[in-house]
Amino acid sequence: MKKRIATILAVSTVAGALGYLAWFTPSHSEQVIAAVQPKPETQQDKPDKMVVHGIVPSKTKAELVGESDVIIRGKVKELLPSKWSNPNWERGQDVSNVIQTDILVHVNDIFKGKPYDKDIAVRIDKGKVDNMTWESDGYPDFLPEENVVLFLRQDNSDLAKPQENYYILTGMFQGKFSQDLKHPEDILLHNGKDVLDPATMSEEISKEGENYKKLLKPTEPKGNI
Amino acid sequence: MKVKKWGLGILTGLLGISIGTSAAYAWTLNSRGYATLPAYVHAYSGFSPETKQAISTACAQWNNAGAGGLVYQSSFEHSLTSYPMQNNSNDLTRGTRGDKYLMNTATLVSSSTNKIVEADIDINVSYPFANDGSSGNYDIGGNVTHELGHLLGLEHTTDTEATMYGTSTMGETKKRTLEQDNKNGILYLYK
Numbered sequence: 001m002k003k004r005i006a007t008i009l010a011v012s013t014v015a016g017a018l019g020y021l022a023w024f025t026p027s028h029s030e031q032v033i034a035a036v037q038p039k040p041e042t043q044q045d046k047p048d049k050m051v052v053h054g055i056v057p058s059k060t061k062a063e064l065v066g067e068s069d070v071i072i073r074g075k076v077k078e079l080l081p082s083k084w085s086n087p088n089w090e091r092g093q094d095v096s097n098v099i100q101t102d103i104l105v106h107v108n109d110i111f112k113g114k115p116y117d118k119d120i121a122v123r124i125d126k127g128k129v130d131n132m133t134w135e136s137d138g139y140p141d142f143l144p145e146e147n148v149v150l151f152l153r154q155d156n157s158d159l160a161k162p163q164e165n166y167y168i169l170t171g172m173f174q175g176k177f178s179q180d181l182k183h184p185e186d187i188l189l190h191n192g193k194d195v196l197d198p199a200t201m202s203e204e205i206s207k208e209g210e211n212y213k214k215l216l217k218p219t220e221p222k223g224n225i
Numbered sequence: 226m227k228v229k230k231w232g233l234g235i236l237t238g239l240l241g242i243s244i245g246t247s248a249a250y251a252w253t254l255n256s257r258g259y260a261t262l263p264a265y266v267h268a269y270s271g272f273s274p275e276t277k278q279a280i281s282t283a284c285a286q287w288n289n290a291g292a293g294g295l296v297y298q299s300s301f302e303h304s305l306t307s308y309p310m311q312n313n314s315n316d317l318t319r320g321t322r323g324d325k326y327l328m329n330t331a332t333l334v335s336s337s338t339n340k341i342v343e344a345d346i347d348i349n350v351s352y353p354f355a356n357d358g359s360s361g362n363y364d365i366g367g368n369v370t371h372e373l374g375h376l377l378g379l380e381h382t383t384d385t386e387a388t389m390y391g392t393s394t395m396g397e398t399k400k401r402t403l404e405q406d407n408k409n410g411i412l413y414l415y416k
Contacts, residue, residue, distance in 0.1 A: 047333045047342050051255060053375040054329025055393045096307040138326055157323030219353040219361035225276050
């Protein structure tokens with residue numbers, strides 16, 4: 001009996017692999033990269049899309065709570081027009097050129113800290129200015145009227161603008177929890193990695209805050225690598 | 226009893242097909258690859274000799290993947306600290322980027338060809354990095370190897386052992402060496 005099951009498993013594993021690879025023969029593989037198909041050669045070969053890929057440091061819930069200045073529940077009011085990160089909001093020469101978008105969120109509940117206003121801006125590094133699109137796999141998308149729980153902090157990057165009022169997401173995509181719109185029956189909030197239960201969220205955030213205090217502090221960055 | 230046997234057999238078969246398909250294919254693409262091979266990457270002149278060596282070793286990993294010479298470290302270095310720069314040069318930089326990517330690659334993609342025409346790689350030194358694989362630091366060599374995969378057109382893979390897997394932990398050095406999944410992706414693009 002065991003020998004028969006092992007044989008079925010082995011044969012079906014090989015069959016699955018062969019079938020899958022066969023499906024990915026050049027004629028079918030075009031479907032796989034449909035998203036990266038070239039457009040017809042009707043326009044000039046001009047780069048107009050910046051795609052940013054990278055490694056996002058994984059953060060536990062305790063780290064999300066401990067490293068956030070503000071944790072709120074609210075509703076997305078508006079996605080403001082995207083801008084270049086430079087001081088004059090224009091694409092520059094010999095400077096970092098990043099397209100950023102401010103998401104305006106109305107605060108309903110506060111779990112940590114004190115937001116600077118009832119409506120706050122959350123800045124993410126993605127968007128579109130003129131014909132240039134900036135995509136980034138580390139940031140979540142936002143929709144108007146979307147209910148969200150956000151883990152936020154002051155911008156500690158070299159692009160920070162201390163004279164402006166806004167926050168950034170703690171841990172990039174990990175700092176936004178929302179309902180899975182494809183499954184409205186699911187009341188839990190997701191960030192792509194962890195879940196929060198709205199019924200017990202307040203207590204959980206307090207508990208994780210205590211857990212964070214017990215964590216070993218990470219190695220101090222040297223910078224001069 | 227017979228029904229039970231059949232059920233068990235079908236379930237085992239489905240499990241096998243599932244294992245087989247996931248093992249067969251995990252890599253994905255972010256584009257149709259780098260436009261003009263080989264690509265040359267320019268290191269920041271302020272990098273330590275160990276970091277420059279790690280970059281060179283990372284290039285060699287991809288060049289030994291079976292698709293020929295794909296990416297080399299240029300002898301010309303730069304002194305840029307801003308990132309990303311659209312200057313027709315693939316620059317490796319470092320900077321204090323705060324609570325953002327650990328390391329990332331910004332690829333400038335042509336809409337007409339869907340090929341990468343420029344790619345800048347940045348190391349976020351707001352996080353601890355080292356070349357010695359020490360437990361309290363992120364590994365420079367392994368993560369640069371990962372980013373060079375993005376420069377060449379690969380996306381993140383679901384294979385947790387592969388260089389192109391999307392997360393990294395402190396002390397992890399396994400990304401320094403390419404797994405078969407990474408090679409399969411690069412061979413699809415360039416062979």
